[in-house]
Amino acid sequence: MINNNKMLFFFVFLLFFMSLLFMSLGIFLYYKNLVIMLEWELVSLNSVIFMMTILLDWMSMFFMMIVLMISSMVILYSSEYMGDEVNMDRFIILILLFVFSMMLMIISPNLISILLGWDGLGLISYCLVIYYQNVKSYNSGMLTVLMNRVGDVMILMGIVWMVNFGSWNYIYLYDFIENDYLINIISIFVVLAAMTKSAQIPFSSWLPAAMAAPTPISALVHSSTLVTAGVYLLIRFSMFLDNLWILKFLLLISSLTMLMSGMSALLEFDLKKIIALSTLSQLGLMMMILSMGMSNLAYFHLLSHAFFKALLFMCGGMIIHIMGHNQDIRYMGNMMKMSPLIALNLNVSNLALCGFPFMAGFYSKDLILEMFLMVNYNMLIMIILFISTGFTVSYTVRLLYYSMFYDYNMFSYFSIKESNIMVISTVILMICSIIGGSMLSWLILFTPKLIYLTFHMKMLVLYVISLGVILMYLNLILLMKFRYYLLKMNKVSVFLNYMWFFSSLSLFGLNYWFLMTGFKSLKILDFGWGEYYLSQGIFKNLIKLSMINQLVQYNFLKIYLMIFFIYLLLIIFSFFII
Incomplete structure (x- = not known):
């Protein structure tokens, strides 16, 4: 067992x-x-x-x-x-x-x-x-x-198209099919499959x-x-994606995914959903840097992100566990005094998520942002990227405020206890979240990247992080003082909180017409003309036929004479035809 x-x-x-x-x-x-x-x-x-x-x-x-x-x-x-x-x-x-x-x-x-x-x-x-x-x-x-079946279908379509090459091992075929239009079609299918699995817009x-x-x-x-x-999968396929038009499309989609998830996390009160939306934001960042052709940087951030995100979820699970399975952050608070070890692990994972210097997320995230500044991309993508980075800091500070420093709103302190086994697993991941980024950078980035920026562009990341902290602090103060006026902006908050209505569109936008078609067919066919002509109509006609058959079985003389007369007419009619 x-x-x-x-x-x-x-x-x-x-x-x-x-x-x-x-x-x-x-x-x-x-x-x-x-x-x-x-x-x-x-x-x-x-x-x-x-x-x-x-x-x-x-x-x-x-x-x-x-x-x-x-x-x-x-x-x-x-x-x-x-x-x-x-x-x-x-x-x-x-x-x-x-x-x-x-x-x-x-x-x-x-x-x-x-x-x-x-x-x-x-x-x-x-x-x-x-x-x-x-x-x-x-x-x-x-x-x-x-949602994931859409990606499975894209992979199947890619498999069907690769039959033309006689093999499905795409690494062997790189030198032969580099400029073939078929591999471009297969690459588009692979990108769409990766968008579904990594939850990019509109599959978020x-x-x-x-x-x-x-x-x-x-x-x-x-x-x-x-x-x-x-x-x-896109990192493995990156050799086929160079100079492909869908990368520009992926760049726009991934940047919008980062922005949408950051906005939604700022208004969310479910602890697990806040962490899930932060994952969505980081996936958008990975896709974004991947669409610029920097697959090694995306892979580096993929590895370093794994450490602190697992730690963040485990700390969230421990808080939910000791809070009686409550996930609303408004009921939490004062974790620094109640459970300092969980608070330490949560702070380390949150700081690594924000890209705090010398944590795991700093080595990859800071490098990604600085490499983006080295590339000649348009201003819109740059604004979205840095605003989304500021949102990361903002919802992290908000989460820390509600869980660490906010007034405690749950049951008595004395019912809260920590588990030794859960603490051991989180402490191991906490060590990885502290030293993992530097170790991976030494292993993977054997040759240092040359980054040449002006002073203010170099400090732009720190400016955005500081601005995110200040805005979140002002937001918390304004939320307390002007709660009544903010309630009047309910439509805006609903739009942001529901992931720009993509959660509704992916549900009702897909199944509304199917459900309405089924309802109309039920109303018109099953309960309407179909009921009249098919089910009830056949039933009534069978009753009439059975009554006629029963009438014939009564052996009336006029029925026999009528049948004889009809039979005689048929013989005469057939005689004239012949």
Whole structure:
């Protein structure tokens, strides 16, 4: 039985040991500049080879190291967080299947084997979102799986188009199909698939809805597995995306996704949804820098983001756990006095999210913003990027204010207690959130980037961060003093809080016409003419025929004479025709 603590700790130790092994192998492959390819030919049909391929290079090794390390901490964390769960076996098995699907996608340079991991992520994420089996979970799970099915269809269409090349291993084909129009079509399908999995506009609404899953699953999904799969796929496909028009489209979409998620997080009161929207903002940042051709920087931010986002979700889960499963930040407060260790971990993860100097997020985020300033892009994208960065600081300060310094509005202090096992897992991730960014920068960015900026452009990031803190402080003061006047702006707040109505559009915008068509057909056909002519009409006609048949069976003389007369007429008529 998995719910035995010894078995759980065995899985934790095994995954953590494998993560260290993959890190060592990744360092070796990176500095030796080696790539290991393993292939098994399954079947060959009409010059099309079905082959299972495994690609082991430094990029896949480092990513698997992150996935396994975070999943080991999540399982350790779940042993206490889900301690009262009856179906703990099923929960841990789903986590392991989820991690296996992600690893299968990471090591696959083949579109068919990528689809296996990609579809496995979508299916198991559905099972995890509906884990608590209530109406909200079912609705969220259906939204999640249907949005991700769009991406699955795009991957399938890409697979169909790649039949023209005789192989689905796109890495081998790079030198031959670099300028082929077919690979441009396949790349467009891949970009659209990545947009669905990484929840870019207009597919953003499923990501906050997936918060119906248990908090340990949210920590795993939003840090290193499901939502990062689209970014990782584009990093692998980046060689085909150079000078492609869809990258400009992706740049605009990702920047708007950053802006929308930042605005929504500023008005959200659900703790898990605030953290989910911060994930959406960081995914927009990764997609944005990826669309500029800087795939290594996007990969660097992908790894460093995983550490502090997993820690942030785990701290949020601990707060929810000790608050009696309450997720509203207005009921929280004064965590510095009640639980200083959780407050320390939460502060570290939030500072890393903001890009505080020498935290994990600083090394990647600051480098991304400065590299953007080095590139000649238009002013609109630059304004959106830096405003979104300011929003990141603003909603982080707001979250810290409500959770740390706000008046406590829940039950008695004495019912709050910390768990040793959950604290151990968060402390390990806290250490990674502090030193992980610098270690990854030393490993991945072996050659320093040359950044040449003016003084004010160099300080622009610090200006925006400071402005975000000041604006959030003023916002909190104004919210207290002018609450009545702000209520009159309810329509604006609803527009911002509902993710620019994309959550409604993705639901009612898609299913409204289908539901209305079904209602009209029910009203007109089933309850209208169809009822008259089909169901009730056939019934009435059968009754009439049976009455006529019964009348014939009465053996009346006039009926026999009438039948004889009709028979005689038919004979005469046929005689004249012949």
